[in-house]
Amino acid sequence: MKPEESATTGADLLVKALIDEEVEVVFGYPGGAVLPIYDSLFKQNRLRHILVRHEQAAVHAAEGYARSTGKVGVVLVTSGPGATNAVTGLTDALMDSIPVVCLTGQVPTHLIGNDAFQEADTTGITRPCTKHNYLVKAVGDLARTVHEAFYVARSGRPGPVVIDLPKDVLMNKHDYEAPKKPVQHKSYRPQVKPDPKKIEQAIDLIAAAKRPVFYTGGGVINSGPKASKLLAQFVRMTGYPITNTLMGLGAFPASDKQFLGMLGMHGTYEANLAMYHCDVLIDIGARFDDRITGKLAEFSPKSKKIHVDIDPSSINKNVRIDLPIVGDAAHVLEELIRVWKARQPRTDQKALKAWWAEIEKWRGRNCLAYKQDKETIKPQYALERLYHHIKDRDHYITTEVGQHQMWAAQFLKFEQPNHWMTSGGLGTMGYGFPAAMGVQIAHPDALVIDVAGEASIMMNIQELSTVAQYRLPVKIFVLNNQYMGMVRQWQELLHGGRYSESYMESLPDFVKLADAFGAVGLRTGDPAELDGVIQEMIKINKPVIVDVLVDKAENCFPMIPSGAAHYDMLLGPNDRAEKPVSEEGMVLV
Amino acid sequence: MSPIESASRHTISILVDNEPGILARVVGLFSGRGYNIESLTVAKTNEKENLSRITIVTTGTPMVIEQIKAQLDRLVPVHRVRDLTLEGEHVERELALVKVKGSGEKRVEALRLADVFRAKVIDAKNDSFVFEVTGASDKVDTFIGLMEKLGLVDVGRTGIVATTRGGEAI
Numbered sequence: 001m002k003p004e005e006s007a008t009t010g011a012d013l014l015v016k017a018l019i020d021e022e023v024e025v026v027f028g029y030p031g032g033a034v035l036p037i038y039d040s041l042f043k044q045n046r047l048r049h050i051l052v053r054h055e056q057a058a059v060h061a062a063e064g065y066a067r068s069t070g071k072v073g074v075v076l077v078t079s080g081p082g083a084t085n086a087v088t089g090l091t092d093a094l095m096d097s098i099p100v101v102c103l104t105g106q107v108p109t110h111l112i113g114n115d116a117f118q119e120a121d122t123t124g125i126t127r128p129c130t131k132h133n134y135l136v137k138a139v140g141d142l143a144r145t146v147h148e149a150f151y152v153a154r155s156g157r158p159g160p161v162v163i164d165l166p167k168d169v170l171m172n173k174h175d176y177e178a179p180k181k182p183v184q185h186k187s188y189r190p191q192v193k194p195d196p197k198k199i200e201q202a203i204d205l206i207a208a209a210k211r212p213v214f215y216t217g218g219g220v221i222n223s224g225p226k227a228s229k230l231l232a233q234f235v236r237m238t239g240y241p242i243t244n245t246l247m248g249l250g251a252f253p254a255s256d257k258q259f260l261g262m263l264g265m266h267g268t269y270e271a272n273l274a275m276y277h278c279d280v281l282i283d284i285g286a287r288f289d290d291r292i293t294g295k296l297a298e299f300s301p302k303s304k305k306i307h308v309d310i311d312p313s314s315i316n317k318n319v320r321i322d323l324p325i326v327g328d329a330a331h332v333l334e335e336l337i338r339v340w341k342a343r344q345p346r347t348d349q350k351a352l353k354a355w356w357a358e359i360e361k362w363r364g365r366n367c368l369a370y371k372q373d374k375e376t377i378k379p380q381y382a383l384e385r386l387y388h389h390i391k392d393r394d395h396y397i398t399t400e401v402g403q404h405q406m407w408a409a410q411f412l413k414f415e416q417p418n419h420w421m422t423s424g425g426l427g428t429m430g431y432g433f434p435a436a437m438g439v440q441i442a443h444p445d446a447l448v449i450d451v452a453g454e455a456s457i458m459m460n461i462q463e464l465s466t467v468a469q470y471r472l473p474v475k476i477f478v479l480n481n482q483y484m485g486m487v488r489q490w491q492e493l494l495h496g497g498r499y500s501e502s503y504m505e506s507l508p509d510f511v512k513l514a515d516a517f518g519a520v521g522l523r524t525g526d527p528a529e530l531d532g533v534i535q536e537m538i539k540i541n542k543p544v545i546v547d548v549l550v551d552k553a554e555n556c557f558p559m560i561p562s563g564a565a566h567y568d569m570l571l572g573p574n575d576r577a578e579k580p581v582s583e584e585g586m587v588l589v
Numbered sequence: 590m591s592p593i594e595s596a597s598r599h600t601i602s603i604l605v606d607n608e609p610g611i612l613a614r615v616v617g618l619f620s621g622r623g624y625n626i627e628s629l630t631v632a633k634t635n636e637k638e639n640l641s642r643i644t645i646v647t648t649g650t651p652m653v654i655e656q657i658k659a660q661l662d663r664l665v666p667v668h669r670v671r672d673l674t675l676e677g678e679h680v681e682r683e684l685a686l687v688k689v690k691g692s693g694e695k696r697v698e699a700l701r702l703a704d705v706f707r708a709k710v711i712d713a714k715n716d717s718f719v720f721e722v723t724g725a726s727d728k729v730d731t732f733i734g735l736m737e738k739l740g741l742v743d744v745g746r747t748g749i750v751a752t753t754r755g756g757e758a759i
Binding site: 123124127128131132133135152156157185186187188311312313315316317320 | 605606609610613614617621652655656659660662663664665666667668
């Protein structure tokens with residue numbers, strides 16, 4: 001086909017397609033194969049490009065942007081090393097179901113397979129770590145592929161999509177093809193509306209429960225803010241207790257009496273015991289991850305299980321489900337509420353009262369207790385004080401991975417969805433800081449804080465240069481215990497206290513480091529100074545690193561040792577496990 | 590959840606877009622998640638809509654089989670996944686090319702057995718035959734087993750293709 005007079009280059013088509021997909025920001029890093037795209041970006045002013053300092057950070061920033069806005073995050077990287085550097089971010093987005101479209105450059109089509117300079121088999125490498133990927137071989141397919149990629153990334157269970165773009169395709173000319181709305185994909189049409197019969201059956205089960213618990217996860221967040229509102233409405237209508245996964249925090253207000261806190265390996269005593277003893281378990285958008293279930297054979301053994309998920313492959317994967325419901329969380333909740341209202345079921349008030357009494361007893365154990373003294377700052381205390389000072393402001397929290405992440409989940413209170421971004425599935429150290437940049441780009445006036453450890457923050461520390469360039473006032477709140485704390489904790493509990501390679505030798509002076517990048521560095525190790533330092537951090541309208549020197553030996557409790565059941569929790573340092581961790585448990589991570 | 594669920598063999602038919610990388614996606618899913626592939630066939634079957642059909646024979650517990658189907662179904666270019674084993678009656682066929690080298694009595698015996706199995710001779714030389722045998726896999730197995738003693742030198746098998754009985758398309 002001969003291109004029309006008006007035909008544009010592939011790179012221009014791409015930019016046009018992105019604008020039509022309502023993209024506002026692209027996180028990227030240029031290179032040889034994507035030069036035509038950067039040239040097109042140069043000639044327009046609709047798309048804003050954020051230049052990161054490493055491609056992994058581009059993907060995490062796009063994830064932070066996506067999670068805090070509900071939109072698709074967009075990444076642009078070059079071929080070869082640009083693409084391979086993005087792989088960790090893509091895997092992270094896949095595990096946490098975050099909608100991301102990643103554009104990768106590729107060598108020209110005639111060089112593909114020749115081991116050309118900066119060539120990598122990007123579609124091959126990213127096939128298992130994306131929801132889907134494309135290699136565009138002709139400019140005529142480009143616009144359509146971009147529109148399809150956005151549809152795939154955001155529909156059903158969201159995820160990352162890669163579009164690999166050979167350089168000649170970017171330079172060839174073709175007419176533009178606008179997106180067709182609504183999209184009718186030929187094969188990918190996830191079910192969003194639930195089967196009405198199953199809704200009736202679910203209401204039967206829920207209404208008859210004597211010891212019910214809601215267990216909800218990231219699926220509620222991904223479904224959009226409406227799902228969280230509906231969840232709160234339904235949970236309050238029933239009066240039942242609710243626990244959230246790490247990914248699901250914020251879907252239900254943490255300050256509500258019905259909220260039991262997070263569950264799982266470092267979840268609360270009351271949440272985990274409620275899961276163990278319940279008779280009806282109502283899972284909405286959570287996938288029975290091994291951090292949640294602990295020992296599978298003893299996971300919630302007495303319950304009938306309802307599982308609402310948009311991804312049928314999540315149902316019956318780890319745990320046998322009695323009533324599977326495939327659908328989008330908001331649609332399902334809407335239906336559950338409608339049927340509940342219509343039927344006005346009478347719940348067993350006596351049994352529920354007894355169940356709540358039992359839960360209150362567990363709550364009474366105060367499993368998150370810790371002792372703060374006058375000498376050293378406990379990390380838990382630092383987070384409690386942090387929360388005290390930010391709770392009345394518009395704030396977003398991201399984290400790195402490790403002890404600080406679990407403490408953040410335990411001690412910060414999440415009242416609304418899309419304000420908490422953490423690497424749940426992949427557990428990517430180095431996630432939080434670039435994710436915070438993405439959040440700050442989307443919410444320029446909000447207070448965005450990366451709760452970090454001194455080890456994790458080193459993994460993407462180069463992004464200080466990015467926040468300096470774009471004047472992003474991201475706050476990095478480092479709980480510095482001079483150890484890879486979670487590694488140290490496991491070595492203490494499982495490996496005889498042999499702290500092999502977990503001590504953070506030769507750490508930088510974080511205050512000077514901040515200064516070197518034009519940010520502000522603050523430091524304290526004194527509990528009496530802590531409040532003042534946090535207030536100062538909030539006041540400074542610039543990127544800030546706060547180096548909080550905390551107790552080096554503090555462990556994160558409660559903890560279900562790997563391979564143990566929910567009732568086998570360690571509640572604190574004086575709590576010894578009944579039996580040493582089994583060999584089976586040692587193998588688990 | 591019953592821990593004593595036993596593994597069984599399933600024939601799964603998958604209708605996919607005939608596009609580059611689709612086979613890698615399917616095979617990668619099996620290797621990445623630790624599932625078995627006992628047999629795999631793939632070819633374009635619908636010219637107009639550019640669709641291919643993949644037939645996979647796999648083994649697993651009912652929970653694993655259910656997982657395999659759900660995982661396959663969520664691949665973007667997959668149109669349909671059907672478990673022929675669960676859906677009642679279906680037919681399965683496999684084709685093999687079996688090369689036998691020998692002379693004298695063994696050669697005559699090979700030819701006779703080929704006749705019993707309705708295998709066709711598709712190449713003949715003075716000291717060798719190539720037989721084409723079609724049937725259910727166990728028939729093909731048996732034929733190859735018999736040929737082993739009669740100078741078997743080479744086997745090529747297509748793997749299983751299958752379809753449901755009756756007038757319905759997958």
